[in-house]
Amino acid sequence: MKKYNVAIVGATGAVGQELLKVLRERNFPVGELRLLASSRSAGKTMEHAGETYTIGLTDAQAFQGIDIALFAGGSASTEFAQAAVDAGAVVIDNSSAFRMNPDVPLVVPEVNPEDVDWHKGIIANPNCSTIIMAVALKPIHDAAKIQRVVVSTYQAVSGAGKEGITELTEQTRQVLAGEAIAPQVFAHPIAFNLIPHIDVFQDGDYTKEEWKMIKETQKIMHEPSMKITATTVRVPVYRSHSESINLELEQPLSAAEAKEVLAKAPGVIVVDDVTQKKYPMPIDTSDHDEVYVGRIREDKTVTYGLNLWVVADQIRKGAATNAIQIAETLIARHKL
Amino acid sequence: MKKYNVAIVGATGAVGQELLKVLRERNFPVGELRLLASSRSAGKTMEHAGETYTIGLTDAQAFQGIDIALFAGGSASTEFAQAAVDAGAVVIDNSSAFRMNPDVPLVVPEVNPEDVDWHKGIIANPNCSTIIMAVALKPIHDAAKIQRVVVSTYQAVSGAGKEGITELTEQTRQVLAGEAIAPQVFAHPIAFNLIPHIDVFQDGDYTKEEWKMIKETQKIMHEPSMKITATTVRVPVYRSHSESINLELEQPLSAAEAKEVLAKAPGVIVVDDVTQKKYPMPIDTSDHDEVYVGRIREDKTVTYGLNLWVVADQIRKGAATNAIQIAETLIARHKL
Numbered sequence: 001m002k003k004y005n006v007a008i009v010g011a012t013g014a015v016g017q018e019l020l021k022v023l024r025e026r027n028f029p030v031g032e033l034r035l036l037a038s039s040r041s042a043g044k045t046m047e048h049a050g051e052t053y054t055i056g057l058t059d060a061q062a063f064q065g066i067d068i069a070l071f072a073g074g075s076a077s078t079e080f081a082q083a084a085v086d087a088g089a090v091v092i093d094n095s096s097a098f099r100m101n102p103d104v105p106l107v108v109p110e111v112n113p114e115d116v117d118w119h120k121g122i123i124a125n126p127n128c129s130t131i132i133m134a135v136a137l138k139p140i141h142d143a144a145k146i147q148r149v150v151v152s153t154y155q156a157v158s159g160a161g162k163e164g165i166t167e168l169t170e171q172t173r174q175v176l177a178g179e180a181i182a183p184q185v186f187a188h189p190i191a192f193n194l195i196p197h198i199d200v201f202q203d204g205d206y207t208k209e210e211w212k213m214i215k216e217t218q219k220i221m222h223e224p225s226m227k228i229t230a231t232t233v234r235v236p237v238y239r240s241h242s243e244s245i246n247l248e249l250e251q252p253l254s255a256a257e258a259k260e261v262l263a264k265a266p267g268v269i270v271v272d273d274v275t276q277k278k279y280p281m282p283i284d285t286s287d288h289d290e291v292y293v294g295r296i297r298e299d300k301t302v303t304y305g306l307n308l309w310v311v312a313d314q315i316r317k318g319a320a321t322n323a324i325q326i327a328e329t330l331i332a333r334h335k336l
Numbered sequence: 337m338k339k340y341n342v343a344i345v346g347a348t349g350a351v352g353q354e355l356l357k358v359l360r361e362r363n364f365p366v367g368e369l370r371l372l373a374s375s376r377s378a379g380k381t382m383e384h385a386g387e388t389y390t391i392g393l394t395d396a397q398a399f400q401g402i403d404i405a406l407f408a409g410g411s412a413s414t415e416f417a418q419a420a421v422d423a424g425a426v427v428i429d430n431s432s433a434f435r436m437n438p439d440v441p442l443v444v445p446e447v448n449p450e451d452v453d454w455h456k457g458i459i460a461n462p463n464c465s466t467i468i469m470a471v472a473l474k475p476i477h478d479a480a481k482i483q484r485v486v487v488s489t490y491q492a493v494s495g496a497g498k499e500g501i502t503e504l505t506e507q508t509r510q511v512l513a514g515e516a517i518a519p520q521v522f523a524h525p526i527a528f529n530l531i532p533h534i535d536v537f538q539d540g541d542y543t544k545e546e547w548k549m550i551k552e553t554q555k556i557m558h559e560p561s562m563k564i565t566a567t568t569v570r571v572p573v574y575r576s577h578s579e580s581i582n583l584e585l586e587q588p589l590s591a592a593e594a595k596e597v598l599a600k601a602p603g604v605i606v607v608d609d610v611t612q613k614k615y616p617m618p619i620d621t622s623d624h625d626e627v628y629v630g631r632i633r634e635d636k637t638v639t640y641g642l643n644l645w646v647v648a649d650q651i652r653k654g655a656a657t658n659a660i661q662i663a664e665t666l667i668a669r670h671k672l
Contacts, residue, residue: 148637152488152580154530154569168528172508192504192574193619194490196631196645201610205591205633227637231580231645233490236572238528244488244567246582255541274537283529295532297541301484301563309532309567 003031004327004336005065007089009058009080010072011035011046014161015094018320019070020048022289026324029331036062038076063087067336068327071095073319085121090336092123092323096208099124099216106219109325110267111138116329123326126220127212128318129153129232129241134220135291135317136245136310139265141221144253144304148227151213154235154242155198156282159314160185168236186234195234207232240282241314249304255296258306262293267317272296280311288313289321339367340663340672341401343425345394345416346408347371347382350497351430354656355406356384358625362660365667372398374412399423403672404663407431409655421457426672428459428659432544435460435552442555445661446603447474452665459662462556463548464654465489465568465577470556471627471653472581472646475601477557480589480640484563487549490571490578491534492618495650496521504572522570531570543568576618577650585640591632594642598629603653608632616647624649625657 006023010016016037023030035046035053042057056062058076060083063069069084069091071077077095084091098104105115106124111134116123126134137146157164163185171191174181181189188195199208206214210230218224235242253261263270271280272294280292291312299305312318330336342359346352352373359366371382371389378393392398394412396419399405405420405427407413413431420427434440441451442460447470452459462470473482493500499521507527510517517525524531535544542550546566554560571578589597599606607616608630616628627648635641648654666672 150486150582150637154490154571169512173512176505176509176512187613188617189619192572193617194571194573194578194647195617196578196580196615197610197613204636205608205610205631229582229635229637229641229643231582231631231643233578233580233645235490235530236528237530242530242532242569244532244569244580246486246565246567272541274533274541277523277533279532281524281529281531283525295541295567299565300540301486301565305565307565307567309569311530 001029003029004067005032005034006030007034007036007063007066007069008072009036009069009076010074011055012037012041013072014158014315015072015319018315019072019323022316022320022324024049028324028327032065034066063089068092070323081122090119090123090330091121092125092326094125094319094323096127096212098122099126100219106216107326108134108220108322109329110135110265111220112222113329116326116333116335119335125319125323125326126216127209128159128314129155129209129243130213130216131318131322132241132291132310132312132314133213133243133245134217135267136262136293136308137221139261139268140247140253140258140306143257143261145250146226146247147250148248150246151230152244153230153232154237155232156237156239156241156314157190157234158239159241165238168238190234190236192236196231198232198234237282239286239313239315240311241318242282242309242311245308245310246299247306247308248302249306252304253306255298255306258296267291268293270294279309282311285311286313287316289316291317337365339365340403341368341370342366343370343372343399343402343405344408345372345405345412346410347391348373348377349408350494350651351408351655354651355408355659358652358656358660360385364660364663368401370402399425404428406659417458426455426459426666427457428461428662430461430655430659432463432548434458435462436555442552443662444470444556444658445665446471447556448558449665449669452662452669452671455671461655461659461662462552463545464495464650465491465545465579466549466552467654467658468577468627468646468648468650469549469579469581470553471603472598472629472644473557475597475604476583476589476594476642479593479597481586482562482583483586484584486582487566488580489566489568490573491568492573492575492577492650493526493570494575495577501574504574526570526572528572532567534568534570573618575622575649575651576647577654578618578645578647581644581646582635583642583644584638585642588640589642591634591642594632603627604629606630615645618647621647622649623652625652627653
């Protein structure tokens with residue numbers, strides 16, 4: 001079996017760590033594994049799968065001999081993705097830098113695997129909330145054509161990396177102890193609170209996170225005029241994003257039929273037995289690769305409507321797993 | 337000034353305690369104050385405003401001489417509301433028992449104060465999430481006629497009473513300490529989790545909480561065919577319910593115009609300055625009587641659409657404050 005030399009850029013962060021874990025879990029055919037980070041971490045060592053790796057510095061020379069460069073996100077992508085491509089690597093990039101670039105495929109393997117075929121060196125991994133939604137929408141769109149999406153999110157603090165997790169723990173302890181808190185990662189206290197603001201504000205007072213869910217979904221689904229509106233909210237949950245999704249369909253699809261097409265869809269697990277109080281919840285979906293869908297109900301306020309409650313681990317399927325699946329898709333389609 | 341003899345049924349619970357607090361804060365013209373509870377609490381004493389009250393037993397004889405009986409909720413309403421009416425009291429009832437009874441007005445004073453006029457002894461206080469939504473929708477409906485509402489909620493644990501608060505605190509401590517947890521009040525763990533299930537499941541796999549938001553809003557707004565769909569979710573927040581609301585309007589209303597009509601509306605405070613990261617959040621709205629509205633945005637996926645983020649203290653405006661305002665409305669309209 002052919003092996004591939006893999007670089008992970010941003011190996012010390014939350015997504016970088018998960019990329020390492022997922023590569024191993026999925027038995028990805030790794031030849032050389034090169035862990036890269038910024039000057040803050042370069043030179044340090046890291047244990048992985050019983051081996052000790054020295055973290056290399058991410059620079060233009062770091063990608064010689066690399067087949068696949070997995071960028072975990074952040075400013076390294078704009079600085080070094082092209083250098084990695086020039087060195088002969090295919091870049092799978094988790095930042096938002098290239099996602100809307102018409103020369104860059106934006107891929108969720110369950111939705112648009114064929115888009116890896118036309119890559120020019122960089123393939124973008126979509127935003128976490130977008131990936132989760134797209135996996136749930138695809139089988140419904142295929143069955144009954146989605147006309148409009150209204151989504152409200154409930155997003156975990158780990159969407160802001162390890163620092164988000166630490167901030168929730170620290171603040172929670174402080175609130176329980178009656179101590180004063182001083183937000184650093186988030187704009188406001190997150191312990192026992194909700195912050196209806198993720199990423200920066202842009203056009204029409206929508207946040208960049210909200211625009212990502214709209215524009216990226218349209219690109220992934222190849223439906224540039226699909227109507228989507230979004231409200232994104234940070235919640236005091238460690239891991240797994242949840243989404244309350246209302247759909248208007250062009251064709252009829254009963255709740256029972258929706259359950260059926262979702263249950264058969266790749267990467268989807270239906271958890272929907274209200275008589276047994278079963279529905280997806282963040283604590284049950286974390287550390288899993290699938291997108292969980294429940295609370296599947298007809299919405300009779302439109303001709304053909306559905307409500308869904310969708311939950312998935314946004315560091316796994318929303319980032320690391322999806323990136324590795326893109327690499328697997330490249331291999332399967334002989335594009336690497 | 338005329339004074340009124342007031343009974344509080346369920347005085348020891350979360351809503352009962354808040355009723356006491358709000359009565360005092362608003363200088364409600366209380367003559368005799370009679371605190372009632374079940375046999376579990378009857379006979380105990382309670383301090384309030386420097387006086388000691390002995391809790392009386394709620395029974396058919398407990399309402400002699402009472403003008404206004406405030407029922408905090410629960411089974412006491414079905415058991416004793418009629419006895420209170422027979423004794424000559426007007427009942428303002430916070431349970432769900434009478435809300436959809438066509439002989440019982442369901443009142444949010446900012447929305448339908450005139451409905452107190454036709455009461456036959458009982459006036460129902462709506463569900464907390466419903467009150468909060470109705471206060472925010474009314475000025476928009478008056479300005480541009482709402483055709484459809486898609487709402488997703490983020491509901492605090494105190495919606496389940498004092499026990500809900502204790503459970504969140506206990507479980508949070510246990511999770512931080514790495515100890516096992518055993519849910520009692522909620523069906524699943526609530527610390528660092530989300531539960532998309534409030535009240536029992538009913539028709540179409542909607543919960544009773546979701547049906548309350550639909551049916552009660554239609555009754556309060558006098559719009560039995562207003563299209564409303566809802567998904568209700570419990571979040572690990574102590575107090576104040578939040579709601580992500582998408583509206584389709586019959587007539588145009590820009591975000592700027594919506595802000596203007598909301599800012600002028602009774603009981604509403606607009607908090608919407610994204611350049612300053614200002615929007616409503618549970619920690620800022622708790623212990624306040626108003627409904628806070630922010631993230632006001634046009635939704636261009638429909639002809640005339642709006643998104644709103646609405647937050648309010650569900651024990652105050654969502655329960656106790658609204659009940660006292662109903663009593664004040666009765667007095668102002670000479671119906672008591």
